[in-house]
Amino acid sequence: xxxFPSIAAVAAVSxxxxxxxxxxxxxxxxxxxxxxxxxxxxxxxxxxxxxxRLDIREMERNPAYKEVWTLFILALERFKAMxxxxxxxxxxxxxxxxxxxxSWDGIPSWSDGWESQYGYCHHGGQLFAMWHRPYLMLYEKxxxxxxxxxxxxxxxxxxxxxxRTAASKFRxxxxxxxxxxxxxxxxxxxxxxxENLSITYPNGTTKSIANxxxxxxxxxxxxxxxxxxxxxxxxxxxxxxxxxxxxxxSMRVETSRLVVSTES
Ligand SMILES: *[C@@H]1O[C@H](CO)[C@@H](O)[C@H](O)[C@H]1NC(C)=O
Ligand SMILES: *[C@@H]1O[C@H](CO)[C@@H](O)[C@H](O)[C@H]1NC(C)=O
Ligand SMILES: *[C@@H]1O[C@H](CO)[C@@H](O)[C@H](O)[C@H]1NC(C)=O
Ligand SMILES: *[C@@H]1O[C@H](CO)[C@@H](O)[C@H](O)[C@H]1NC(C)=O
Numbered sequence: 001x002x003x004f005p006s007i008a009a010v011a012a013v014s015x016x017x018x019x020x021x022x023x024x025x026x027x028x029x030x031x032x033x034x035x036x037x038x039x040x041x042x043x044x045x046x047x048x049x050x051x052x053r054l055d056i057r058e059m060e061r062n063p064a065y066k067e068v069w070t071l072f073i074l075a076l077e078r079f080k081a082m083x084x085x086x087x088x089x090x091x092x093x094x095x096x097x098x099x100x101x102x103s104w105d106g107i108p109s110w111s112d113g114w115e116s117q118y119g120y121c122h123h124g125g126q127l128f129a130m131w132h133r134p135y136l137m138l139y140e141k142x143x144x145x146x147x148x149x150x151x152x153x154x155x156x157x158x159x160x161x162x163x164r165t166a167a168s169k170f171r172x173x174x175x176x177x178x179x180x181x182x183x184x185x186x187x188x189x190x191x192x193x194x195e196n197l198s199i200t201y202p203n204g205t206t207k208s209i210a211n212x213x214x215x216x217x218x219x220x221x222x223x224x225x226x227x228x229x230x231x232x233x234x235x236x237x238x239x240x241x242x243x244x245x246x247x248x249x250s251m252r253v254e255t256s257r258l259v260v261s262t263e264s
Contacts, residue, residue, distance in 0.1 A: 040088055042138050048168030056173040057182070060191050067166035070199055072173070075146035077212040088142055090216070097121045097135060140172040154202050163202050 045051075054062075059069045082089035087105060095102040098119010103109055109120045122131040147167045154160040181187045191197065197211040 040138070042134060042141060044137065045140060045144065045171060047144070048165075051169050051171045053171045054173050055179070056175050056189050056191060059173045060189070065166075065169070066200075067163055067202075068169050070201070071147040071150060071163065071166055071170060072143065073197060073199055073209075073212060074150050074201075075143045075170075077209070078146040078149070079143055080212055080216060093139055093142065095119070096138075136172060143172070144170055150202070159202055 054065065059065050059072065080090040082091070084091035086092055091100065092104065094100060096104050096119075098109065098121050104120065121135070122128055144167065147170055151160060151163045151167050154163055175189060175192070177187060179187075186193065191211070192213045194211055195214055196208045197213075198206060198208050200206045
């Protein structure tokens with residue numbers, strides 16, 4: 001015998017399905033628009049057309065890139081000064097890679113049983129380039145956005161135009177560590193290893209500032225979030241410190257060493 005559902009039964013089932021739909025992730029609060037509101041949409045750098053990616057020494061020393069270099073340093077300084085709780089802050093973006101080992105946007109990162117969270121990055125596998133390329137694009141884009149803010153603060157129209165052109169040429173520099181160091185210099189560029197840098201601001205004032213490429217202070221918010229592998233780029237040695245590797249307090253990363261202090 002075939003049982004046909006009554007109209008009333010069909011209506012009841014439909015009502016249930018509808019209520020499931022309205023309570024489902026397809027509700028207005030989960031619309032594409034709503035979901036994208038809170039997200040950062042990453043697009044390729046198109047300002048200025050195709051630009052040459054420079055070695056960091058070239059960017060620093062070639063007079064043609066003087067303003068580009070200055071914008072990079074000043075923009076990085078601002079990016080690093082952003083509130084660590086902001087997803088697109090220097091700290092937040094560093095956490096997408098791992099170190100600080102924090103979850104980004106509420107998504108737990110992978111765990112290896114050694115750490116409960118181990119970042120999201122892919123190393124030692126085929127996904128290395130596919131993962132790191134968009135990651136660096138994000139880092140580059142956020143610094144570029146800070147550079148545009150700096151340019152927009154310039155009041156003199158001619159000066160502003162010159163620096164706006166410089167911003168359009170900005171692309172994240174690389175450090176070619178396989179290149180022979182210039183005579184009398186260490187392989188580690190001084191612009192990374194020096195505590196202070198001399199900068200000429202758009203208003204013409206030259207000042208020595210704390211080098212934003214030199215260090216970063218992490219505010220530790222939990223007992224295990226910032227365990228780190230110590231890396232000494234001067235000797236290129238890498239040590240995995242033995243446990244306990246995690247301390248509360250503040251951690252300062254310098255280019256030549258990592259300093260952990262237990263005072264908060
Ligand atoms: C860097 O600047 C700070 C503040 O002016 C100063 O105390 C420090 O000695 C400078 N470092 C070097 C290596 O010159
Ligand atoms: C130029 O800008 C810098 C950074 O904002 C500031 O410290 C300096 O006092 C300014 N110089 C003049 C002459 O306004
Ligand atoms: C960077 O290092 C200098 C010199 O050791 C220190 O004065 C400064 O507070 C450090 N800055 C950060 C952000 O850690
Ligand atoms: C760090 O602080 C957290 C929260 O206050 C605590 O649970 C944890 O045991 C501390 N870790 C260490 C290594 O002291």
